[in-house]
Amino acid sequence: MADPRRFKPFRATLRRFMEAWTQVRIQEPAAEALGIDPERPTIYVLPRSSLSDGLLLESLTAGADLPDAATTHLLGDRQLPAQLALPTTRRRLLRRRRGAASPFQAAIEACRQSGQDIQLVPVSIFWGRAPGKRFGVWQLLAADSWRLTGRLRRLLAVLVNGRDLEVHFGAPLSIAELDDGRAPALTDRKAARLLRVHFRRMRTRVLGPDLSHRRTLIEGVARSEPVRRAIHQDAESARHAARLSRRARRYGREIAASMSYPVLRFLDGLLRRLWNHLYDGVDARGLERVKALAGEHTLVYVPCHRSHIDYLLLSYVLYDQGLMPPHIAAGRNLDMPVIGPLLRRGGAFFMRRSFRGQVLYSAVFKEYLHRLLNRGHPLEYFIEGGRSRSGRMLPPRPGMLSMTVDSFLSSQQEDGQSLLFVPVYIGYERILEEASYQRELAGGRKRKESPLALLRVLRRLREPHGRVALNIGEPLALDEFLDGEQPDWRQVAATGERPAWQRAAVTRLGETLTRRINAAATLNPVNLVALALLATPHRAIETPLLERQLALLASLSRADALPPGEPADWIDRVRQLGMLNACRDALGDLVTAEPAQATLLGWYRNNVLHLFALSGLTAFAFRHQTRHTLDDLEALLAPSWPVLAREFAIESPPRLRESLAEVLERLTALELLEVDGAGWRRTRSLAGEEQLRMLGRLMQPSMERGYLLLSVLLSEASGHFTHDGLTSRTRQLAERLARLTGRDSPEFFDRQLFAGLVANLERETWLSTDDTGHLHHDERLHRAARQVQTLFDPALRHRLQRIRHQAEA
Template sequence: MVYLPLHRSHLDYLLITWCNWHFGLKLPHIASGDNLNLSGLGWLLRATGAFFIRRRVDPDDERGKDQLYRAILHSYIEQVLSKDMPIEFFLEGTRSRFGKALTPKNGLISNVVEAVQHGFIKDCYLVPVSYTYDAVVEGIFLHELMGIPKVRESVLGVFRGIFSGFSKSKQCGVVRMHYGRPIRLTEYLATITASLSSNHRTRPVRMTKLSTSFSYRELVPWHRTHSETVDDRTMIRAIGFHVVYEAQMMCSISPVAVVSCLLLAKWRGKVSRSTFERDCEWLCEKIIAEGGDVVGYQSKKTKGSALVKYAFEKLESCVEVTDEYVSPKESHSSFITLAYNKNSVICRFSIKSVIALTIVSRPSGTKLSIDQIVEDALSLCDWLQFEFMFCRPCDSLRELVHNVLGQKEWSDPIHGFLRSEIEDDGFLDAGGALNSGTLRVRDAKSRETLQFFANLVRPFVQSLYLISSFVVSEKCPTEPTSDNNIIRQLCQQSLAGDIDLPFAPLLESINSDSFKNALRVLKDKGLLQRSTPNSTARSGNSRLAELISNLERVLEVK
């Protein structure tokens, strides 16, 4: 049994161990970073099942030390699994700094896959695990989100954190754990192999990056135009993405996240409390309609007032509340805290939000073609590929976008968000497929709803714009420098108002996590150098200038 939880808090380690003990299951061996192997504390963690691994390895490794280390780690994991002992590690590699799932690392899961492929163990179960916290006990990583380097763990820091946790004036709230359906690794590998070989080719196709496929991160295992073998690295990568996607989608939504989502995506100013409570019920119903659930909410039974009251107790530091109105406090820390909570909701609406942003970015009344909406949405998903997992690796993102547009909420001839300029009975043909032709947003109410969904992802697009425009500006240092220095300076200058922008940035868009992902995608697409991104940004980079222009259109810059 291999437990693969998402990582939100240091409590994550304890919760699975406690649950296994409570239900009489074997306690897992837990892979832990060597940063927690502290004097006087490491032995205690080992006694409770932890084994320490290096967080970083030498990319050059001239003496072969890291090869030896990898071999020993691989053998250790094989031995643990061969003794029928469960193991636990975090595919994301570190705690999420901004409340959403991270792209998985391939190192540890590759040891498990190879152990099965090489016959050292017959099989194992992969168990996705996720958590819903009203509030993580460590609090929000405000300093790190401003680009300030993380303070290395110490024994003193651990005890200080424990005492500060116990000294909190109020409890952190509820924690809900979610165990996914165990996935037999051999069945998963066999399913992929069978699907790849079903085209009757002599060699199976390869999961690889294809320029026009538009599957999740362009990873398409079922694509039938290539005739090359499947490499193990890509197979392992696909398994990691599949597990993390399943874990994020089975996660319940906290009432704190629902309230934070509405405060940032719909009501950034003052709103009457009664209106806000009705909107809470509306959003909870939307989450349930998308296959999710909200902790403590029963459809058509729970009152929004109860959810709001509960959530405000956890958000009193960043929300102003009276009997008549509600509004977020105007500070960067307040908006970052709300955004951390809000981001757990986005996975339920990620594709819908991207489609909505492509629509509302055009002036009201503009005619749109279905093909144009689909292509723009796919392009935006591509630029946000390191922010969100839009679908499983084996899914076609293009088909999913078409499916969303074909939902009754969008295509209903009377109440749908969009209406056809040609057909009176909607824009679906008799078979339910999308008709070609022009569309408009139906009315002001539909546009308001689309604006809400668009605002879920708008801060991340703004972050991409901020980093893209900063590296080509005179404000960016001319001498080669690291990503962290660029991010830190951009955070500081953006908050100080020292950067000239064609729009007022949302405060939550100014954070190191989004800037780091933006730099990563710019490097991945070859727009910036990997080592020193600022050194070539100003040298007539026409592709980067084109991106900035397109982002200005999406962000409705006049």
């Protein structure tokens, strides 16, 4: 392949065959984005000598706005081919090339002789990595992998996978910039080294690190120093130590993934069929950001966890877009017959829900995780721990994050590994588990996963499930994060001991990642209709008013966060999915939701409620007070806002006053408020006042839960309640309030929400915990409670006090 003149009698015929037979599925980047200078000679560089790659490259460049790869360049008295291959020294079947001059050396000498620069463009070609709609034994055998391919296997790849190709062009490399005047052989080695690094990074990005034998990896984990130290700690005798060593290997087999390229290809075809059957489409955003980082950094994907589909969906999208799927941390409950082995070969490694009291298991798992990260394998885990039954982002759990930080700190002693977290938001128009979530929120027990349960879910595949959004958030470099948390962390890491500050840093790391996940959220028709419809007292609304409210929510959102279409289209979409009812009436059309539909819509509303937190809170402040100045509004909302920002996992603005002023201006522009001297008042328009009231109701449940908790807490002396005691008492009162007010919303009295509220009050220093676990507060909390209570109407305050007194009696 190195010289296009080879096989000259057959080349034209072979090229016509390649043009007719092959089809490129992914070509990146586009020709105009490469930055190739048309005035300079271009030489394409392939990672290995291959006739099929060369012919394909000629075919691609002939039909695109790219320099021709079939030509030759005349520089001085030297004639150079337009494509070259990196030299190889590996043994051939019949011969081994010894001392062969590098093809770049001739280009360097020609560049010097002619005074004309040459640009080298690296090209990576992958045959049959993603089989599209076809997959089978032959496609699996002919797949590209880290193993070198012989001529027979490459011929098989061309014949079997020629319709599913990936071609990746690299940035042009200037020989003139590389040439520093030294001997051509030195510049040659420099160019070859840079190109090999590029090809290795591209191969790592597409195929991931080389997948070593699972048995070797497990054996290495069992013999590692941390595991041997755990065995020595527990062993009572040499015989006991040998038994613990065998147990460590058994733990390794229980945990370790067995990822294989053939299974990945099989799953790609299987999941493609599933998505086409189950969903109307998958909208992926931000993957270009990941492609720019993959291959140079170890990536840890941290998606929100709403459905079992999450990890399948993310792996499929990454694989389909030319990226290596990650190893996925999965609960041991998924290691069930049939499903478990398939997931394990697709990259899942399994973990127990708790490591408490299991020193050896903990050591094995941590060492396995460390080796994955240290080798550069992309990783995926859910920092929420489990799926969100309420639809909102759950507080992050520190377990996997802490182990990742441990691994990162220890790796700094070895090779200074670079690690990036990639937040991922996944939003569904309809999820498969909606029935089980409703049952569990209503108090039902969580059913154990089993193949039979999977079969029950498969029966729902014929129902419409809409579209899915997968959005990549802003990546977070762990070293930069630690620089902000503890500037001397590198010196501490060199000691090999866990620093005292790490626990607090991991907590803040989890909070930062949850905020970045939520910041990447986008809206779909179900989210929007749920926000508007559930803000009505009886889950019924006139169609024109619903359309106006949807338009209002769209005006308060980012333009890139909105679904296509108009409010009428969104309503019709949700109706088609069976989540609301359209009623014909002589006085005008109505949109209603039955109790079961409303409960389900609440889950989708909670996915995106955080996007309207500040605007909803501002509108809520005008609910029972007609007029506010900016000073009054800031003083009124300042105590509540930090706690709400934590509850909704959103970035609190650096200056609340400025953000409130922006919200007031937007609400005024939308004719929901009017400027009144130095302040603002509710609009005199009945339609605008109704829309403002509905916007304020978005925050009403959260505000009522907070007020109820404060009223219970402050009814007793400081130090009376523990975390669990306060959470349980408040939850009971919230459930009673929901029943008395006719709310069919189990999410309103969800225990996790009250537990999180207590934790957030403590993080904001409104509460403190003593050594016995009792909560303490001071006069500041009393003043804040008195201020916040003015947001509520007297009837609600009286009802809350009456419910509390009845419970105490």
